[in-house]
Amino acid sequence: MNVRPPHFVAMLPPKTPLCLLVLLSSAVSCLAAPPKHDTYICAAVNKNYVIGSKIVTTSGIHLKDETDAWQHVGINDPSIFAVSFDPRDHDVFYTAALNGALRTLDGGKSWRIMTSWDITEPKDICVDPHDPDTVYLAHPGGVAVSPDRGATWLRNEKGLPDRGKYTQTIEVDRSKKGRVLAGCESSIYLTENGAKSWRRVLETEETVDDIQQSPHDPKIWLAVTQSAGAWITRDSGNTWKNLPDVPSKAALYNVAFDPTDPQRLAIGSYTYGVLTSEDGGDTWTERNAGLHDPHHVWRVGIDPDTGRLYASVYQVALFESEDFGRTWRNVGLEGSAIHSFVFLPQLQK
Amino acid sequence: MRLQFHSILSVAALAVLPASAQPSYEAPHPDISVVQDPATRRAQYLQRVNEVITWRAEIVERGDAEKMDLASVSANLLLGRKIDQCSARVIEMMSEPGSGPFWMLPTVSAAFSGRELLSEEAQASIRNAWRTTYQLRGDTENHFAMYYTMLFLMSELYPNEPGSEWYTGKSSEENLAESKEYLIDWMDLMTTVGQGEFNPTHYIGEYAIPMLYLVSWAEDPEMRIRGKMTLDWLFAGLAANTLNGVLRGPNSRTDDNSVIERWNSLSSFFSWLNFGNCPPTKGFSWGNYYAIVAANYELPEVIYRIATDRDGPFEQRDLKRSRHRWRYSDVGKAPIYKTTYVTDDYAVGSYQGGMADPIQSHVWDVTWAVPDPRGAHPTMFSAHPYSSSKGMQMYFNVRPDTMVKAVAAEGKPSYDEPDKLVACSPYEQVFQNLDTVVALYDIPDGIRFPQINGFFSKDLVNLTEDKSGWIFAQGGDTYLAYYPLADYDWIAHQGYRRLPSTGNGYRYERFDTGSKVLASPHQKNGTILQAAATSEFKDFADFQSAIRALPLSFKLEPTPSVSLRTLRGKKIVCAYGKPPRIDGKPLDYTKWKLFEGPYLNAEKGSRKLTITHGQLKRILDFNALTISDAVMRN
Numbered sequence: 011m012n013v014r015p016p017h018f019v020a021m022l023p024p025k026t027p028l029c030l031l032v033l034l035s036s037a038v039s040c041l042a043a044p045p046k047h048d049t050y051i052c053a054a055v056n057k058n059y060v061i062g063s064k065i066v067t068t069s070g071i072h073l074k075d076e077t078d079a080w081q082h083v084g085i086n087d088p089s090i091f092a093v094s095f096d097p098r099d100h101d102v103f104y105t106a107a108l109n110g111a112l113r114t115l116d117g118g119k120s121w122r123i124m125t126s127w128d129i130t131e132p133k134d135i136c137v138d139p140h141d142p143d144t145v146y147l148a149h150p151g152g153v154a155v156s157p158d159r160g161a162t163w164l165r166n167e168k169g170l171p172d173r174g175k176y177t178q179t180i181e182v183d184r185s186k187k188g189r190v191l192a193g194c195e196s197s198i199y200l201t202e203n204g205a206k207s208w209r210r211v212l213e214t215e216e217t218v219d220d221i222q223q224s225p226h227d228p229k230i231w232l233a234v235t236q237s238a239g240a241w242i243t244r245d246s247g248n249t250w251k252n253l254p255d256v257p258s259k260a261a262l263y264n265v266a267f268d269p270t271d272p273q274r275l276a277i278g279s280y281t282y283g284v285l286t287s288e289d290g291g292d293t294w295t296e297r298n299a300g301l302h303d304p305h306h307v308w309r310v311g312i313d314p315d316t317g318r319l320y321a322s323v324y325q326v327a328l329f330e331s332e333d334f335g336r337t338w339r340n341v342g343l344e345g346s347a348i349h350s351f352v353f354l355p356q357l358q359k
Numbered sequence: 360m361r362l363q364f365h366s367i368l369s370v371a372a373l374a375v376l377p378a379s380a381q382p383s384y385e386a387p388h389p390d391i392s393v394v395q396d397p398a399t400r401r402a403q404y405l406q407r408v409n410e411v412i413t414w415r416a417e418i419v420e421r422g423d424a425e426k427m428d429l430a431s432v433s434a435n436l437l438l439g440r441k442i443d444q445c446s447a448r449v450i451e452m453m454s455e456p457g458s459g460p461f462w463m464l465p466t467v468s469a470a471f472s473g474r475e476l477l478s479e480e481a482q483a484s485i486r487n488a489w490r491t492t493y494q495l496r497g498d499t500e501n502h503f504a505m506y507y508t509m510l511f512l513m514s515e516l517y518p519n520e521p522g523s524e525w526y527t528g529k530s531s532e533e534n535l536a537e538s539k540e541y542l543i544d545w546m547d548l549m550t551t552v553g554q555g556e557f558n559p560t561h562y563i564g565e566y567a568i569p570m571l572y573l574v575s576w577a578e579d580p581e582m583r584i585r586g587k588m589t590l591d592w593l594f595a596g597l598a599a600n601t602l603n604g605v606l607r608g609p610n611s612r613t614d615d616n617s618v619i620e621r622w623n624s625l626s627s628f629f630s631w632l633n634f635g636n637c638p639p640t641k642g643f644s645w646g647n648y649y650a651i652v653a654a655n656y657e658l659p660e661v662i663y664r665i666a667t668d669r670d671g672p673f674e675q676r677d678l679k680r681s682r683h684r685w686r687y688s689d690v691g692k693a694p695i696y697k698t699t700y701v702t703d704d705y706a707v708g709s710y711q712g713g714m715a716d717p718i719q720s721h722v723w724d725v726t727w728a729v730p731d732p733r734g735a736h737p738t739m740f741s742a743h744p745y746s747s748s749k750g751m752q753m754y755f756n757v758r759p760d761t762m763v764k765a766v767a768a769e770g771k772p773s774y775d776e777p778d779k780l781v782a783c784s785p786y787e788q789v790f791q792n793l794d795t796v797v798a799l800y801d802i803p804d805g806i807r808f809p810q811i812n813g814f815f816s817k818d819l820v821n822l823t824e825d826k827s828g829w830i831f832a833q834g835g836d837t838y839l840a841y842y843p844l845a846d847y848d849w850i851a852h853q854g855y856r857r858l859p860s861t862g863n864g865y866r867y868e869r870f871d872t873g874s875k876v877l878a879s880p881h882q883k884n885g886t887i888l889q890a891a892a893t894s895e896f897k898d899f900a901d902f903q904s905a906i907r908a909l910p911l912s913f914k915l916e917p918t919p920s921v922s923l924r925t926l927r928g929k930k931i932v933c934a935y936g937k938p939p940r941i942d943g944k945p946l947d948y949t950k951w952k953l954f955e956g957p958y959l960n961a962e963k964g965s966r967k968l969t970i971t972h973g974q975l976k977r978i979l980d981f982n983a984l985t986i987s988d989a990v991m992r993n
Contacts, residue, residue, distance in 0.1 A: 085493045086493065087493055087495070089495060108495050108496060108497075108498065109495065109496045112528075120523065120528065121493075121528050122522055122527070122528025122529060123527050123528055123529065126537050126540070126541075127503070127507065127537055127538075127540065127541035127544075130496070130498070131498060131756040133756065150685040150686070150756045151685070173688065173689055173690070173691070174686070176685050176686035176756075195686045195687070217686065217752075219758075236758075236759055237759075260760075261758065261759050261760060263758065280758070280759075280760035280761070281760065306760070324761065
């Protein structure tokens with residue numbers, strides 16, 4: 011998931027004079043270049059890993075360096091599915107992995123498994139950018155929330171069903187503290203009070219695999235499912251419409267917005283490969299020419315600085331496209347399956 | 360220090376054991392008569408323990424391996440041999456640590472066996488590996504049992520250390536608390552709603568070894584007694600589900616070989632060790648890690664006698680539970696109603712059908728006694744070879760597209776094969792009454808592999824396809840009658856032989872085992888099976904006549920149903936989707952107890968198991984953490 015810092019205006023004292031705001035705003039827009047991002051991935055680089063076998067490759071979080079090489083960060087763990095950073099301090103980040111939720115406070119040098127035996131195999135984790143001590147965790151038993159940087163976890167599931175709360179994905183609304191969408195076994199649930207209660211906002215026939223918020227308009231979100239199609243909301247998740255041009259017989263694994271172009275979207279699918287839209291989701295095209303055949307795409311990502319489209323082909327390699335999927339080139343990470351791309355805005359030093 | 364007395368016994372016994380080979384595996388079948396004298400029984404047990412330890416200690420000298428593994432290291436440490444070599448080997452192995460419970464367990468074995476023998480450097484290498492190498496907890500119940508037991512023991516061994524000294528990032532005390540809480544929760548589940556990985560052919564080791572390590576090495580007295588009580592619980596179950604040491608009936612988890620060559624599983628190691636009534640398996644497998652401290656456990660006589668000294672046929676009914684279902688199910692842990700009927704000649708076992716585990720469950724069978732089980736296929740059953748991505752996703756937190764293919768590379772090669780025999784299915788319903796089984800199948804359109812596979816052993820004699828529709832055969836001293844409800848073809852049974860790995864998962868080749876499979880390609884289907892002892896009839900023809908005379912009617916549309924008078928005079932009516940009826944009364948599964956039978960009894964939710972045999976009684980009370988023995992008056 012992509013954690014963006016709150017807009018600078020939100021950091022100012024509440025009684026800042028309007029004229030000063032205007033001046034500051036002008037100054038920032040004149041002086042500040044678009045934020046640069048650090049590119050992180052969570053990748054398994056180990057074919058046919060089974061519990062007990064020796065890990066002979068390096069898996070887990072990787073950071074792309076200046077030479078476009080991938081530098082491993084932290085634990086060698088093929089099961090890390092997601093990572094989320096504290097927007098105040100990027101040395102503090104959290105992972106969702108087989109053993110539970112993990113946290114580092116020193117940029118990955120040391121770690122602690124923050125959850126206990128009763129939470130296992132989470133697939134997604136998300137820091138609330140407006141309340142960075144609060145962390146949300148999606149796991150097969152439901153949703154867990156930590157109010158204290160992972161030290162303790164609450165199973166705040168009021169409103170979720172007893173059965174059917176399997177949660178694959180969780181995403182915090184960057185526009186409002188405590189507003190979170192959770193993709194579950196057959197529904198999307200919304201909380202607007204930091205998980206004190208949840209309500210169903212979309213019923214689906216299958217598991218919701220990914221939910222993403224538009225970087226251009228915080229009211230627009232996309233969700234993709236396991237064989238129940240793709241869905242869009244334009245009112246912050248309250249109502250959803252199916253995207254009829256997206257195929258729905260097979261699983262859609264994730265969806266990505268292009269931060270450089272509000273019309274460009276991409277979906278990754280093991281069956282369909284890469285699907286792209288260049289009209290805001292109305293029409294979709296398979297963009298697999300030049301991609302490895304078979305094009306079993308595990309994850310797509312879009313670089314917010316360049317609009318470069320990435321596709322991880324399952325246990326084959328990472329591919330990238332400079333023309334939004336029309337042509338592809340293999341850029342390494344042979345044998346990998348990338349579970350998530352994270353483009354982290356660099357902090358001003 | 361805990362319980363090291365057995366090393367003295369081990370050394371004393373060495374003098375009488377051969378220096379090579381695996382004696383009991385290669386020897387004739389052991390005498391299965393009951394050993395009445397407790398001292399003799401104990402001495403024989405320790406002799407078997409020592410056979411394993413000695414055999415493993417000499418793995419390099421014998422030429423079975425170039426270097427010692429951690430089982431061999433532990434065995435040599437126990438015997439006080441090759442201490443310097445053990446230290447060097449530990450340091451070498453700790454330079455490339457493994458990744459989960461299957462590494463943690465052997466490492467704990469060496470760590471505790473070598474507490475006072477390994478060099479400081481070797482002990483430090485183990486300690487360092489537990490600091491620097493992140494361990495994956497796994498995703499199954501046996502993974503968790505091993506992981507948390509090993510973490511518990513290592514945290515006791517190195518107390519008062521901060522989180523920076525552990526891969527978990529948690530202090531010794533935090534690791535201990537979490538591990539203990541999990542293990543108690545797991546024991547609580549087992550003793551209230553039933554075991555999850557019940558009656559496992561292999562995974563019994565993954566539970567028994569951790570429990571014995573608690574008995575042997577835990578400082579916490581609560582965990583020691585819990586370990587001992589759980590061992591008794593596991594072995595009482597093993598005793599009641601074996602015939603001549605070979606595990607019978609349904610299995611939550613088994614494999615392609617063990618499901619037909621029933622003896623060939625780790626459970627036979629434990630029968631051999633504890634009961635002495637069957638040969639051990641080749642190499643002792645994970646039994647090596649059990650043997651290291653096996654002298655610290657003394658099998659209660661009451662359990663020994665359940666396994667070896669029976670008073671005729673008995674029926675045991677148990678409540679178990681499915682593997683946890685994350686999604687696509689109204690329940691997280693589905694109840695499993697298990698029945699086992701055992702005579703001197705054969706055993707019939709089943710659960711009610713449905714999915715206990717997504718990959719490795721075996722639902723029902725008739726198995727018979729043979730003079731020597733090695734290489735024999737003494738079993739008959741049918742199954743729907745269900746293969747489903749969604750079935751996997753119910754239990755595994757995975758995406759839909761890769762796991763069906765992946766499990767074949769992970770040691771379950773038959774999963775997506777139409778002729779597979781290790782299978783449970785949501786479209787199978789099974790009912791058992793004593794030695795009669797009715798299995799009904801109603802497979803919807805669009806389901807992969809819409810067929811039923813019936814297994815017919817190479818060891819059967821007088822296989823006869825009777826014009827009545829019954830298929831008659833004899834296995835050992837057991838007559839068998841199998842009635843397929845739909846047409847079928849015969850195909851050769853292709854087994855799986857493991858090949859050396861090329862580094863990309865498991866590899867197998869298939870080979871003709873000599874047995875065959877009744878393949879019935881009909882979605883509405885069923886099997887009726889009736890077993891009986893040959894001694895009950897004048898001859899085979901007499902048995903056939905008796906079976907033909909049984910009133911039987913069935914239909915397949917709209918759903919399969921059977922009405923049958925069994926050989927035991929029971930009128931049973933089974934209709935797919937409805938509770939079975941016995942002599943007019945519907946079977947009420949809600950009244951099923953945790954254990955109910957002549958040997959094992961427990962109420963659901965009780966945390967208390969009563970084990971009885973003749974005048975002997977042992978009560979395992981997990982509420983009070985007490986073990987009480989009694990000798991009852993006649």
